[in-house]
Amino acid sequence: MRQKLLRWIQRNLQYRDYLPYLDYYILVPYLLLSGIGIVMVFSASSDYVIMRDASPVSYLIKQAFFVVLGLFIVAAFYLIKLDILKSMKKIFICIIILIIALGYLLFAGHSVNGASAWINVGFFNIQPVEFAKFILIWYLAYFFSHREHDLAQANLKSLGRNLIRPGLLVGFIMFLAIRQPDIGGTSILAAITLVLVFTGGARFLYGFSFSAIVAVLVGAGFMYLQKLPIHASSGYQYRRLMAFVHPFALAGTDGKQLVNSYYAINNGGWFGVGLGNSIQKRGYLPEPYTDFIISITAEELGLIAVIIILALVYFLAARIILVGMRAHNSFNALFCIGIGAMIMVQTTINVGGVSGILPITGVTFPFVSYGGSSMLVLVMSIGVALNVSATEKGRSIKRKQKMLKG
DSSP states (O other), X not given: OHHHHHHHHHHHBOHHHHGGGOOXXXXXXXXXXXXXXXXXXXXXXXXXXXTTTSOTTHHXXXXXXXXXXXXXXXXXXXXXXXXXXXXXXXXHHHHHHHHHHHHHHHHHOEEETTEEEEEEOSSOEEOXXXXXXXXXXXXXXXXXXXXXXXXXXXXXXXXXXXXXHHHHHHHHHHHHHHTTTOHHHHHHHHHHHHHHHHHTTOOHHHHHHHHHHHHHHHHHHHHHHHHSOTTSOOOHHHHHHHHHHSTTTTTTTXXXXXXXHHXXXXXXXXXXXXXXXXXXXXXXXXXXXXXXXXXXXXXXXXXXHHHHHHHHHHHHHHHHHHHHHHOSSHHHXXXXXXXXXXXXXXXXXXXXXXXXXXXXXXXXXXXXXXXXHHHHHHHXXXXXHHHHHHHHHHHHHHHHHHHHHO
């Protein structure tokens, strides 16, 4: 048994080859953000749970557990050989499980705030759309890395033929996500797909044209929303859109979250009212430790602290994208670019929501918000990014050594 275990470790792990090449530009921001998340989840949730006769440290313990568990997951994904991930069979199994989970949500999902996006397993709510982000990046990185020469062809016919299969699959996954409805998660999946399609070999002109069309449609849609009557529909998503367009007119109902987020940011000013001293977390902002944790951070620690946190997140995302751009292997490159795009887009949507620039969609802030599914996906992604960085650096050093010997 021991011999089998040792052979499996030697076959699947690369700890001897790449452990010295740990990328601290990825590791340190991740650890800092995770530490900030533990502190802010405790601060934002303590009063909330006390008002519900629960332990003030309940979410602190849960968040700390996910952070510690995340360290082991990061280590696992860092140490495995990347060739293990280059398997269509493994990807296909994960996609089937994902589709089954998303389909299950349409009939028996656990509903929270108007969306049936969670599968309740007793002690933990699983959010399949979060795992869809990682699986989608994984699948598209594999697919496009095997089709890069075909995609580089200049004609639309070859481009369309090579995009039909992933387009149908990704479109079906996004359809299941939007049916929950999860607009925020679907938006992130769409952004990841767009980034990987055009970094996977499609011509820039097509990407620019597509982006311009989307920008025009979004602008026209916003102008149209401005003209719609506030109470034209009782639908949950319509009311959320109206709360985004007319927050103060709906301050007593659906606009309450956004208005109180404004108050929190305004109360904090540049340097905050002090850790633990937020007013808006005391019943004004619902579940302040999830989507609106940046609002509470702004109130308690100030805009300077929020700017530092944002700088850490965007630096982390940019570093991962840079690792992908420098990678010699197209699978490694696309995987990292997809991960960096996911972190960057998710952060932007969350901050845009709490500041009123974008509609509120229920997207968590990476590493800082409470959320088990989100944290698990993020740490898997960090592990892969660290793995790619170390693998590419190790191979580069070995190539230079061979050239010097030769």
